[in-house]
Amino acid sequence: MLGKILTLIAILAVVYLIFFKFKKLDKPKDEKEIENFVECEKCGTFVPLKSTILSNGKHFCRDCLRG
Structure with a gap:
């Protein structure tokens, strides 16, 4: 019993x-x-690389491309 x-x-x-x-x-x-x-x-702000668009070897934030 104890063994069980x-x-x-x-x-x-x-x-x-x-x-x-x-x-x-x-x-x-x-x-x-x-x-x-x-x-x-364009605007000089630092933004995450994921949220930029690369055009002609330059990074642009999405806000600059909208405006």
């Missing part, structure tokens, strides 16, 4: 470690994305 209880506790401990502890090791902690900024050729 100890076996059950050991199985539950292994299941707990697999599903809860090891999943936390896979996730990076507070990994922040580095974002590059470039200067708009």
Whole structure:
């Protein structure tokens, strides 16, 4: 009877470690994305590279292209 209880506790401990502890090791902690900024050729403000438009090798912000 005691052997069955100890076996059950050991199985539950292994299941707990697999599903809860090891999943936390896979996730990076507070990994922040580095974002590059470039200067708009028209207005001179620095904007994220993702939100610029490249024309003739120069970066322009979307606000300058609208206006």
